[in-house]
Ligand SMILES: Nc1ncnc2c1ncn2[C@@H]1O[C@H](COP(=O)(O)OP(=O)(O)OC[C@H]2O[C@@H]([n+]3cccc(C(=O)O)c3)[C@H](O)[C@@H]2O)[C@@H](O)[C@H]1O
């Protein structure tokens with residue numbers, strides 16, 4: 098049986114970073130060569146970055162990608178290289194994998210099925226390539242070809258291709274005869290999805306009775322989307338090698354040998370790219386982290402994906418730190434804990450010297466001696482009290498800041514609130530009262546918190562982190578230009594009910610049962626409250642709105658499962674009917690749809706958030722809704 102030593106590499110690329118992307122590819126090539134690999138499969142669009150958006154339209158982007166391909170040819174003399182790039186053919190743009198070998202571009206294989214659901218918009222830029230069609234560009238084979246290394250043949254599926262069930266190219270490739278398939282991928286993280294990718298690799302191998310080599314992107318590539326960085330080599334129903342997910346490294350490579358079937362060396366759809374050089378291959382198959390089999394896998398994935406997302410965002414935006422307006426409540430405390438987790442995981446995996454190198458653009462980085470120093474300099478938190486703030490939240494914020502080790506400040510903002518209140522009272526010539534002006538008096542406090550915390554962000558050249566979560570975004574429970582202020586919104590993709598579960602886990606158990614944030618003890622005792630009304634009114638979110646689990650269910654049924662308002666009411670009765678009266682359920686559902694429809698304009702204005710769940714409310718990447726509408730409230734039984 099012929100044998101081939103294959104490698105798959107995950108890369109933390111950045112759109113339009115020609116030199117950086119090239120260097121990371123070279124790094125992966127070096128590891129693959131040292132392991133004696135015959136072939137290295139790299140992620141989809143790894144030359145340009147997958148998230149180039151409308152820059153894909155620019156001929157300049159394609160030209161730069163071609164320049165990188167030319168530079169890579171020298172590295173392909175005895176290693177087959179698969180690299181992704183955009184290519185125009187007959188005035189249409191295609192998402193393509195270039196196959197390089199023996200110093201030559203041997204073939205271009207275009208993607209047949211575009212990713213166009215959820216956060217993916219590939220059809221905006223690319224045209225799908227029809228199965229079975231083959232042509233040439235500058236005499237280079239372009240189309241649905243198999244590649245041949247002597248009697249070993251292989252085919253290519255590009256990411257979405259593999260998600261197409263009976264239509265996936267593997268079926269046709271299997272009939273034509275391939276020893277293995279390579280899949281350069283850019284498949285975004287969401288909870289539990291890596292298991293689906295693993296399964297696709299295993300099934301792909303079974304369909305062709307051969308091997309499957311799968312390589313995904315890694316990290317926060319372009320701002321919103323986080324990639325797990327999972328690569329798999331599969332055969333005979335098993336994963337033979339796989340990467341560790343959510344790595345803070347630039348690249349990771351796995352390698353192993355595949356014993357495969359051989360096929361005839363000549364056919365119309367086969368491009369012979371040369372002979373295979375036999376090598377003594379070394380297996381690279383890192384031990385999989387124990388957390389991957391944790392019963393709290395969702396908590397592990399949530400922490401690790403957001404931590405990597407925050408870390409990459411920091412360094413790719415050349416920021417000097419994170420600033421958080423820390424109320425001592427769930428949302429801001431979760432974000433502070435996640436930033437500290439990011440620093441901890443980076444130091445743990447990369448080591449101190451590599452972390453300093455990674456942040457070398459920060460002028461003060463060399464004054465830090467260790468992780469503790471780094472957290473103190475990178476992270477600034479500020480509690481901004483009013484007469485409506487409780488001692489509990491003040492203490493909760495202080496305790497968390499101390500346990501994490503942030504630079505923490507406390508200020509009183511009542512003077513500013515009263516200043517604005519007096520000015521407007523004078524202007525409209527009447528006093529503002531809680532009876533008549535409830536929302537105005539709440540919102541001014543939230544808005545007055547914004548300028549100071551933005552000042553800290555500017556002084557420190559740091560990112561201001563907005564604390565909105567998905568549940569708040571559903572119902573617009575936030576003050577625009579107040580607590581929505583910030584440049585990124587790390588937890589905007591997750592619901593409040595889950596966030597509270599995660600906070601308890603992070604306090605008591607923590608990552609891998611080892612990295613926990615003990616300072617969350619007070620946070621976890623508090624009931625979520627905006628603390629914007631006078632303290633004696635005992636304002637709590639769930640009374641202003643509805644219980645968070647109900648809010649979350651309504652959001653999912655209506656905007657993920659696309660149930661009608663009437664069907665949502667039925668589901669509500671079934672799931673929560675035993676605990677709430679019909680009147681209460683009616684109240685919740687009317688409130689939900691009224692607030693949902695009224696607040697689309699706010700969802701259009703939130704800072705970019707990270708995608709972590711199977712859906713989000715971000716209109717730029719997932720869920721669109723009219724800004725003005727009659728609202729679905731009217732479609733409920735009256
Ligand atoms: N379709 C539309 N397009 C554009 N603008 C629209 C609009 N509909 C209303 N508006 C405008 O929206 C403005 C009202 O929005 P905005 O000023 O943000 O305020 P609003 O949404 O009315 O009130 C804020 C809510 O968030 C809660 N909150 C605030 C801050 C923090 C927290 C917390 O949990 O800690 C909670 C607060 O209790 C209150 O229920 C009005 O000026 C109105 O004209």
Ligand SMILES: Nc1ncnc2c1ncn2[C@@H]1O[C@H](COP(=O)(O)OP(=O)(O)OP(=O)(O)O)[C@@H](O)[C@H]1O
Pocket residue numbers: 421422423424425426427428429430479480481482483486490546564580624625626627628638
């Ligand atoms: N006293 C405060 N000091 C500093 N920031 C505050 C204060 N009160 C509110 N904020 C800011 O406004 C944001 C919105 O408040 P919100 O109540 O929604 O979140 P939270 O307080 O973090 O969590 P929870 O809602 O669970 O209490 C906070 O996350 C925080 O950034």
Ligand SMILES: NC(=O)CC[C@H](N)C(=O)O
Pocket residue numbers: 141211212217255256257258260282283284285
């Ligand atoms: N880049 C792609 O083709 C990604 C599509 C795939 N369905 C995913 O969501 O992971």
